[in-house]
Amino acid sequence: MNYHNKERQLRVDLAAAFRILHRLDMHESVANHLSAAVSDDGRTFLMNRRWMHFCNVTASNLQLLDVDDESILQRDDAPDISAWNIHRNIHRAYPGARVVLHAHPTYATALSTLKDPRLLPIDNNTARFYERIAYDTNFGGIANSEEEGERIAESLQGKPVLMMGNHGVTVVGETVAEAFEDLYYLEKACKTMILVYSAGQPLNILSDELAREIVRGWDDFRGASFAHFEQLKAELDATDPSYLN
């Protein structure tokens, strides 16, 4: 596969992720951003344009950005400044974080606002994230500053999920399908967590050993991430293939 085809496939998959998250009601007005590294060193990446609604993102209107090119901020097509600060700093700090999804889904964001925002291992979905989440409880407001972007990137500490206290979540992954699957299950797991808290009864928390075993079980299930994403893309193809444009 030559470089051009690789970038085209990345554009298609990332555009599909926007459309699917919109259908799942995991979008936020014209805010929130998804990005994917194009170059192997992670220094060029694709991201949605400033104030582009998820439902209008297409493969070709994703913007190609360079982490070293700050002159983009002076141009008419400058990206959203908070998105630039968050995504640029994560791609710069972690070349291995190929895909970076930042969102404010209802249940994950609700959990992030608790004094104890930990996602506890109480079923298969919550245990999927056992020891895979970094917690940032030093929210500094909308990431309008370079410092807040750097602080968020540092907070990840190499984990695939960052629970951003009083803010939302960021998920990183090797592929769009895998990062999407983590975000999808994270929101489901956080919904479970919020619902069980509302029950007001003691939680039956799984042992560390069992939680780790479940994480290994999910590893064996890796292929399902791609199957799920392909089937959701097939639904887009059948109902609204405009994301391919």
Ligand SMILES: [Zn+2]
């Ligand atoms: Zn945000």
